Amino acid sequence: MYFMLLSSFNIDNFRNLSQTQLDFNNNCNIFYGKNGSGKTSLLEAIYYLALGRSFRSHILRRIIKYKSDSFSLFGKIQQKNNIVPVGITRSITTGKQIKMAGKEISSNIELTKLIPLQLLNHNSYFLLYEGPKPRRQFIDWGLFHVEQFFLSLWHKVERILKQRNVAIRTKSPIDHIKVWDKDLAHLGFELHQYRKQYIESLVPIAKDVLQKLLPDLSINISYFAGWDLNFDLEAILANNLKKDLQFGYTAIGPQRADLELMVEKIPAKDALSRGQQKLLLYGLKIAQGMLLNKLTNKKCIYLVDDLLAELDLQKCTLLANTLSDLQDSQLFITGLSQDFENIFITHTDKKKIFHIENGVIK
Template structure:
């Protein structure tokens, strides 16, 4: 699946802009503040129904307008599927897919798996475990039909159990949730564990190309002592949970440990090396998605050249372009550097100059 066109209306500094995309490689260059990241943000918003920069709608709608609109065409096999979203300050929201109004972006998200490679990628190393669970869950969402439903059920039961813990309800009221939580939680754990096992060999190959011969170790931490039956574990842990007022251990506390030469990656790799590690992991996710489902994801890469030397930029560009039938959108300041990095690797590409909220071919 790929995005063949995008119409942007009153989104940040763009008034009305029609963009036609290359199937493989789309490069946007221009001065600071010209609107390069905004184009990636618009694609992201169309597909996921939210921004990666702000949760506040007013910040995203063009200053002199009250609503924005984004319309795109997604191509899947031989089908073209029109998708669109409009949002206004009066809180009205319309999302359409193939001419049909829908209540959320979820079907568009399923249709076009998307990976954003930007400074937010560093969150995987620097933020808490939730981000790392989301990293795993991205893959499961796109691979396992039933995953979203399972995840929502676990969250709902956990929420109920935590309310009971906070209220210091009698033990049997709290434990009433444990059987179902253990059953579904274990299912969630097995999915995640399997996903990481599948991802690791692919990631290692890609990371060897990008980083060289570091010893990379990524392990999945289940969130509780898996040698104990989960229901029994929850029972045994009840006293601690009552003290804290929430469920302190279980699959909802799962995490990933990323070690380089046995040291946490963020303590040992340089900033540029971290970028290569993180982007490499995201590329591996796309590769695994393809192996398991035949689907391809779209890559949005903001400021690809920042923090990387030219040789590493070329390596990263090659890794991205080697992904067959994968569409990438890249931004950068300097067209000459982008040409050096992408020119040798891609026959098919489109380079667009972004100038103060307009596009010049």
């Protein structure tokens, strides 16, 4: 078994959180406290350590504690038998510093690979309510963690698209636009095959999870490549060039890939209640973690903000059980009251409960 745990965590000048050192449980960590106490900030800090960015703000000033100029986060990641120390400091004056196992690294990619992390919070609703981008990111998250060559392929496709779009926007000669089509079609198809295969592996696992969480509903998950697969993408790009010139960008291709979530032929966002939507989206993310484990033996860390919100007691318990069933996956869960610890009826040595008050975690 390949453990992937955040065993200890130091926080300094992050949001409202007091300077603190925390030792986490290997399984379930529960944080409760009033509105504004710092629960989401704590999850945000863990997320920041793994991904080098926040899920709430791109503005550094908003994340650093008021009246300070920098924040730092330091964690110990436990893998099998070894411990990897990781740290990130972001300063208004001296910039960004990321360290992993004593060495300074230039980007977070290695950290992100080291700590596969799933965020389950109200942003998850973007998967239903925004355009296809978050759904593509959802698929690509999985591929990033399981396919060694996926990231470089993805970058290549992005670069080609960018150059093709610049040529379109600047109304370059037709040849200067078409020069990208062959590579875009070829690499785009490769990208599509990765995505298709990933979704094919994910769907049966997701169906199992959703069967538990939403037993009365039959949810259909299907993947769309971004173009009509009955035709060659290079030919489509050529046929569509006139429209692309009108729009000012490449309208068809792998950059339009999407995931369709339907209930009895109705889009899930129209067919499901708010609580059902939450269970669907969290179920999909839980399934991704299970697939990751199946394919790579890695475990992902789950951050679950406000577990109880929008769910009745029975559904809450179902969700909690499903999360607890992810054996050895480390969970960080927040809620307003202590009551919900009873929902996790795991053995006491498998959970640790923290109280947060005015940024102080106990």
